[in-house]
Amino acid sequence: MHHVHLDNWSHGSSPLHARDPRAKILALLVFLIVLATTPPNAALTLGIDAVLLVSGILIAGLPLGNLLLRAMVVLPFSLTFGLISWLAGDRLRALALVEKTYLSAAAVLLVVGTTSLPALLSGLERMGAPRMLVLVAQFIYRYLFVISEQAQHMRLAAASRQGDPRFHRKGRFRAAAGALAVLFARSYYRADGIHRAMLARAFTGRFQLLNSLRFRFADGIFLLAAAAFLILVRVQ
C-alpha cells in the first residue's frame, strides 16, 4: 500500500527530512506554480525542473525508481486530457500537460516521502489550514492501517471458504460487497469506541496539540534558495 511505503520513507535522516514541514510545503507550492505557469514550449525549463526533482529524490535517499513508478498514478488522468489535446492538434501542449502533471505528482511524493504525516499535518495547521480538516486527515491516516488489516483478515477468511475462484465470480462479488458493509459497520463502532476513549481522558471537544515544530535558520535558507532557483529558471 502507498501509505505504508511513504510512512517508511518519511522516517529517513537526510537533510531534506530534517527541514521544517512548512519550508517544504512552501517550496512545493513554488515548484507547482512555476511548473503550472511554464509555457509548453519551454523544454529547457521543464528539463531543469525534472533534474532538480531527481536531485532532491537522490539527496533524500529515497528509491528513485520506486518513487517515479508511484508517481505514474496520475498518468491515467493526464494521459486522457493529453490525448484530447493531441487529437485537437496541439501536440506540444499534450506532451507538456503529461510532463507537468507527472512532475507535480513526483514532487508531492518527494515532500510526503521526506515528512512524516504528523509533521506534515502539524505544518499545514500552523500555516492556517482548518484544524478540523487536519484532524479528519489525521484520523483517516491513523485508522487506514487498522481498517486495511481488518480487510486483509476478511479477505483471507472469504478465500479460505471459497472453492475454485474461476467458477464463483458472482459469489466473490457478493462476498466483497458484504465485507465492505461489515467494514463500514465496524468502522462506525470503532469510531464510537475511540470517542469513549477520548472522553475517558478528559476530552472536552477541543484538541490540544503539542505542536513541537521549529522553523530554523536553515529552513529559511532552504526555502529561499529553492524558491529563488525555481523562479530564476522560470523567468530566464
Added chain:
Amino acid sequence: MTPLIQVRGLHFQYEDGTKALDGVDFTLDPGETVALFGANGSGKTTFVLHLNGILRGQGDITVCGMPLGKETLPAVRAKIGMVFQDSDEQLFMPTVLDDVAFGPLNLGSTPHAAIHLAEAALEQVGMQHASGKAPYHLSAGEKKRVALAGVLAMNPEILVLDEPNTFLDPPGQSNLVHLLKSLPQAKLIITHDTHFAAALATRAVFFEKGKLVAEGPVDEIVQRFNWRYSALPADLRYSAQRRF
C-alpha cells in the same frame, strides 16, 4: 476510611431496551485491586463506563468523595484512568508521545509540562524508546503499555482495566502482571482469566444479568461459580483433544 468509589443502586438500560445494569451496589477502597468476573454481556463493561460518566444511568456514584455529576466530571475523569480492551481504540494520536500527552493537555497542562508527564509515564511502563513511533508500529503488548502510560500520565488514583491481557502472548501477560503489581493505584480489572486475576486481585465480584451477585476472595468466587477453563467437563476436554 473513605472509599475511592461508592456506587449505590445503579440501573441502566440501553436504547434498544436491553437492561444492562439492575441495581448494582459496589465499593472500592484505597489500595484494593478488584477483579470483575461474569459472562459476556453480564454488565461488567457497562458498569465501569459509568464510573467516569461515559454512560449515565440511574443511581448514585461517588468517586474520591465527589458525587458524579456534570460539574465534577472533569475532576472524576482525572481520578479514574481507564484502559480499554482494544488498544487501537485508545491510541488514536499520530505518535506515542502525542497520545500519552493527550490526557495531561486536556487537564490543562502546558505542552512543555505535558511532554514531561508523558515521558515520565512512558518510562514507568518501559516504553520511553517508542515516544516518536506511530502506534501502528507497536506490538500488542507495547500498545497495551502505551495505553497504560496514557492514563498514568494523568496521575489517576484508580485504574480501570478492561480485559487487559487480551491479545497478549504469555510473556506479554507476565510482563503486564509485573507492571500492574508495581503500580500503587487501586485497580478494577475486568477479566475472564482467573490466573491473571488471582495474581493481582485482593477481591473479586461476579456479575450476572446486570446484577452484582457475589463478592469475596478470588478463589472463593472462582470456585463458587466454577469460573475457570479447566472447569470443562472431562468428556468435553477429551473430545477437544481428539478433534485437534
